[in-house]
Structure formats: structure tokens, C-alpha cells
Amino acid sequence: MLPPAIHHFIGDAVLQRDPIGESPCAVHSFRRANELYFLKTSPAVYASTTYSVLREAAVLQWLSGKVNVPEVVLTAQDERQEYMITRAVPGVPLAQRLSTELFQTALRQLQSIAIADCPFDASAAVRLRELAFLVSQGLIDQDYDLEAWPGLTTPQDLLAHLHATVPQEDLVFSHGDLGDSNIFVTDKDELYFIDLGRGGKADRWLDIAFIHRNLREDLSTKAATQFLKNLDRPDSPSRRQFFEQLDELF
The missing domain is CATH 3.90.1200.10 (Aminoglycoside phosphotransferase (APH), C-terminal lobe)
Known part of the structure; x- marks a missing residue:
């Protein structure tokens, strides 16, 4: 079950698993109002590591305006995982x-x-x-x-x-x-x-x-x-x- 804020943003959109990547993080894409977004999650055991998606969200927010990076739309965490939703980049x-x-x-x-x-x-x-x-x-x-x-x-x-x-x-x-x-x-x-x-x-x-x-x-x-x-x-x-x-x- 997703945290309420994450669930509310995704709504009825279909999550599609992204098979690319070798990290323990899971990435799913979905569309909302004809825009493409990504939901990225990392298991709680990695919270103190660079696999943490909350760490990544903080890095992206710090970099915003310095170089082109994805917009962080939403973050959340529970006892199982950390969650981050970003807007897709062009190209x-x-x-x-x-x-x-x-x-x-x-x-x-x-x-x-x-x-x-x-x-x-x-x-x-x-x-x-x-x-x-x-x-x-x-x-x-x-x-x-x-x-x-x-x-x-x-x-x-x-x-x-x-x-x-x-x-x-x-x-x-x-x-x-x-x-x-x-x-x-x-x-x-x-x-x-x-x-x-x-x-x-x-x-x-x-x-x-x-x-x-x-x-x-x-x-x-x-x-x-x-x-x-x-x-x-x-x-x-x-x-x-x-x-x-x-x-x-x-």
C-alpha cells in the first residue's frame, strides 16, 4: 500500500515498471494529465546509503537552477520504503x-x-x-x-x-x-x-x-x-x- 499522498497523486494511473537500472530501487512510470512521471522507491534498509531516494530528492532540489535535473513533485516514507515522484525530463x-x-x-x-x-x-x-x-x-x-x-x-x-x-x-x-x-x-x-x-x-x-x-x-x-x-x-x-x-x- 502506498502512502496516502503518493496514492492520491497517482490516482487511477497505471504504474509501469521500468526494467532499466541495476540498483535495488524500483522505478515505475505513469501518466497524469498527459504528463509523464516516475515513482521511485528504495527499501528502508538502504536509508543510510546513496540508494536512498530521499537523499536523491534532496540532491535534485539543491541542484535545481544549477543544472537541468528532474523536478521533484512529492516525497514520502513509511516503515517499509522511501518514495519519490519526479516529472520526466525531455530528450x-x-x-x-x-x-x-x-x-x-x-x-x-x-x-x-x-x-x-x-x-x-x-x-x-x-x-x-x-x-x-x-x-x-x-x-x-x-x-x-x-x-x-x-x-x-x-x-x-x-x-x-x-x-x-x-x-x-x-x-x-x-x-x-x-x-x-x-x-x-x-x-x-x-x-x-x-x-x-x-x-x-x-x-x-x-x-x-x-x-x-x-x-x-x-x-x-x-x-x-x-x-x-x-x-x-x-x-x-x-x-x-x-x-x-x-x-x-x-
Whole structure:
């Protein structure tokens, strides 16, 4: 049963499950007065993590007016779940128009956000505490693959390795999960960012690592290399690897 405010807003609309995404959050779309909305829920056990949809709602509200993000219409929570309703953004996923140029624009927009008053900490220390909790509760992604990193065979191995290799951080505003399904682009090349539960102050190489991996796996190694060459700083492979490793169990 949905909380009264959520139920009242949805009314008789049909909820359609969105199969895209790998997080424990459930996403359903629905239409109200010919507009498209999304209902996103996260189980209560994740309330202290970056999977929390109430955290995501707060990040979206803070970002409003700084970059293009979904409008938060309504939030609620009960003993079982957290709930968030957002209005759909225009455009299509960047996956349909994948390019190094659009990724560079996305990165520039996010890293240009002033963080002096940003209340969201997504630093390595915070994420490692979160990961330790998920590991202890058996809540990690069971499809993890550590073969790329010799010597790391268990989640505990990876967690210990991450603690031993935390880089010195250069904090900027970070999306935290910057991939081609979490950026929408309009026919006028306007960008919209979604799925910002992990957003906050974090090392600049977190988003760079995700973009590089996305281009490498879904476009070409050449495109990924060109993206790095176009950065305003030398590459830092060890920092990119740290953030790829950090993401493996999420």
C-alpha cells in the first residue's frame, strides 16, 4: 500500500515498471494529465546509503537552477520504503547519441557547480563506510567480477584494497554514476541529469572514470582515449582504477 499522498497523486494511473537500472530501487512510470512521471522507491534498509531516494530528492532540489535535473513533485516514507515522484525530463538517453563531445559537456557542467555550500558528502571515506555496511549486510551486487584485478577474489579483499589505496581527493560536484543512461539530451543538445542519489562532493576523477569506462565499453577504446586527451589535466590511471573498483560491488 502506498502512502496516502503518493496514492492520491497517482490516482487511477497505471504504474509501469521500468526494467532499466541495476540498483535495488524500483522505478515505475505513469501518466497524469498527459504528463509523464516516475515513482521511485528504495527499501528502508538502504536509508543510510546513496540508494536512498530521499537523499536523491534532496540532491535534485539543491541542484535545481544549477543544472537541468528532474523536478521533484512529492516525497514520502513509511516503515517499509522511501518514495519519490519526479516529472520526466525531455530528450533521449545519451546512449542513443553517444559521443565524447556530449560527455565532455556533461562533465564540464557538473564540475563547474560551486560546492562551498554543498551539503552532500560523497567522498571516498563516505562511500567506503557505505560499502562496508552493504558488505556486512549481504546487500552488494552479486554479479561482481574481480577478474580484472589479480589478487582480489572476495568482496572483503576488494574493500581492504580500497582502504589501502584511497587517493588524495580533489573535490568537485560529482554525479556519482555518470553513464549514458543517466544523461538525457534534447534535439538542441541540452543536457538533463537523472539518478543522482550518489551526487555530492567527491573527487573529480570519479565521474571521469565512469565516462572513460562507458566510452571504452560502448563506443571504442579510441574514443575513450580521445576523451582523456581532451581533459584539462594529465590522466591519472590509478585514480580512475580506484573508482572503477569502488563501483564493482554496487
